[in-house]
Amino acid sequence: MKSIVVSGGNDGIGGGLALAGLERGDKVVVLGRSTEKGKAFLAAAEERGAGDRAVFIPADLSLVSENKRVIDEITELFPVLDVLVLCARFFRSARFETAEGYENTFALEYLSRYLLSHGLTEILEKSESPVIVNVAGPGMQKPGIRWNDLQSRQGYNGVGAQMQAGTANDLLGVSYAANHAGGRTRYVLVNPGSTGTSFAGAYDPATKAQVEAMKRMGKPVAQAVAPIVQIIEAPPAEPLSAYVEGRRIGVDHPALFDKNAAARLDVVTEELLSR
Template sequence: MKTIVVTGGTSGIGQALAYTYLGRGDQVVVLGPDPAKGRTFLDAARKAGAGDRAFFIEADLSLVSENQRVIGEIGARFAAVDALVLCARYFRSFRAVTSEGFEHNFALYYLSRYLLGYGLAGLMDKADAPVIMNIAGPGAGAAGIRWDDLGLERGYDGWQAMFQGGRLNDLLGVAFAEGGGGHRARYVLLFPGGTRTGFAGDFDPATAAYVDQMKQAAQPVELAIPPIAAIIDSPPREPLSAFVEGMPLSLLRPAFDKGAAARLDGVTRELLRDRLGIS
């Protein structure tokens, strides 16, 4: 029996993956901020006869402190983690800052994935074939990163924040694979294609209309699950892999530049140390 941890697991792709693995007999830990959605997940699991294998941890993953708490709770409850699936993100048309001083998209879409990946790596070392599945948009390139303004204080745009988050996650994958402390987990960056999910967010009217159009043209979430599950079930041999709509991407692209990845890793560690005293 595998242990699967899913962020953003109460809706969309994350939820569908959670139910898929419960149906296979595995145990699934879902992380999310909404207790009502968490109860819905647990109730559905009980009705399906999988209540003893379904777990929900309420957490606001835009906060570093909450990520740290979640890592501790998972470590105290489970002997190993086979797969960490990172789906959580939240679009904001208007800039918001967390109580810890980080721009919200940067905190949720990047910092949380950074913290959970490294924080659970030790537990994943104890699994047979561990994998971190980062659902993002790999391969776009590192040119759009605002190195001197990662929090987008100057000229914030919701789409720019989302695209930058995807680029940061590319570099996160590279850094983990290159220098993840010798950890065994394979890192996979994946974009499943346009998918009809909840696409949670706080939208201005123009963006809300555009998102509705995107949903109408997107594939049903059920179609996105089999290729993702296939990779989780049989992770690639390489430390880092990237896929877009089922097709592997070359890691020779600028998006996966090792120098930029090392730079981001250093900046991230410095930010966490300077603002929150985390080394």
């Protein structure tokens, strides 16, 4: 039995992975903002006879303080953690700043993943085969980091903000593997491809219409979840790996996995978090 934490595990791919874990006999902790969806997850666990292996922790992961609280709670729950899955996303057509002063997409889709990855490493390292699965967008040619405008204050665009978060997560994988090179924890970047998830977000009318079309055309969640489950069950041996729709890709492409940019972002992130 594995112990698994899934951020953004209330629905979509995260939800599918959470339920798949319960069906395998694992203990699963779901992190999410919606208490209603959290109750639905717990009810689904009860229906499967897995109520004693399901935990829901309500949290707004766009807040640094909430991530730190969650890390403390998980550390108390689990002396050993086997799997951390990072899925939390929320699209915003209009720029939104959190109460802590961070742009929401950057905070939720990158800072949270950074904090959870590093904050839970201690208990991950106690597992025989620990793995962090970051569901983002490796393998895509994305714009580089806007070093002078990480918070997207200039000409905000929802898609652009998510693309930058995706780039940041690619670099997070690179820097995490470098910083923990002597450890057991494997970092896996996963691009599931177009999937008919819930696409949680606050959309303008034009973007909402596009999203509805994507929901109809995307693959079923179960199809996207299957190859990720295989990674969880048998993590790659290398410190860093990346997959696109179940197909492994190289992580030595300098334009996609820039080691210098990764090291720079690591330093900048720590500076942002220390303020």
